[in-house]
Amino acid sequence: MTQPAPVTSAPATAVTAVPAVGVPAPDFELLNQFGEPVRLSELRGRAVVLVFFPFAFSGICTGELCEIRDNLALFEDADAVVLGVSVDSKFAQRAYAEREGYTFDLLADFWPHGAVAEQYGVFDPESGMAKRGTFIIDADGIVRYVVVNPRGQARDFAEYRNALAGLTGN
Numbered sequence: 001m002t003q004p005a006p007v008t009s010a011p012a013t014a015v016t017a018v019p020a021v022g023v024p025a026p027d028f029e030l031l032n033q034f035g036e037p038v039r040l041s042e043l044r045g046r047a048v049v050l051v052f053f054p055f056a057f058s059g060i061c062t063g064e065l066c067e068i069r070d071n072l073a074l075f076e077d078a079d080a081v082v083l084g085v086s087v088d089s090k091f092a093q094r095a096y097a098e099r100e101g102y103t104f105d106l107l108a109d110f111w112p113h114g115a116v117a118e119q120y121g122v123f124d125p126e127s128g129m130a131k132r133g134t135f136i137i138d139a140d141g142i143v144r145y146v147v148v149n150p151r152g153q154a155r156d157f158a159e160y161r162n163a164l165a166g167l168t169g170n
Helices: 057-070 074-078 091-102 117-120 157-168
Strands: 029-032 037-039 047-052 080-086 105-108 130-136 145-151
Touching: 029 091, 047 057, 047 157, 057 074, 057 080, 057 091, 057 157, 074 080, 074 157, 091 105, 130 157, 145 157
Parallel strands: 047 080, 080 105
Antiparallel strands: 029 037, 029 105, 047 130, 130 145
């Protein structure tokens, strides 16, 4: 009688650490909701607010992104570009942006699935989604602010105001 092969678990996948304040932001290129490539390094000279969110059309995400939409002048006054990033496809991102009136880029971290979220240490492989990570990157490409919120907890919009004020010296 043949014995069944022992069950072995796959080696643990290394989880990328969240970039620390003061380090260069990992570069990437993703397609926006219109299928246009957006490369982080090509935005040098302006601050970038990188907002990872779990999924388009979900309740907390919609509330957070609508708050950004409704206060876009805060970001524009700081000469900051807002980039929303989720694992949704560019098609879902476009439908979402159109429905909610988002005029900032929504980037599709669709394939390889969650690769950029993984670079930033905010990909949750068990659920297949990005965590609520926010990274404010200065005009030189250096991370100046980081927060990763627990699942189900919305970001505090006042923190954007404080972090952007710190960039501009206001």
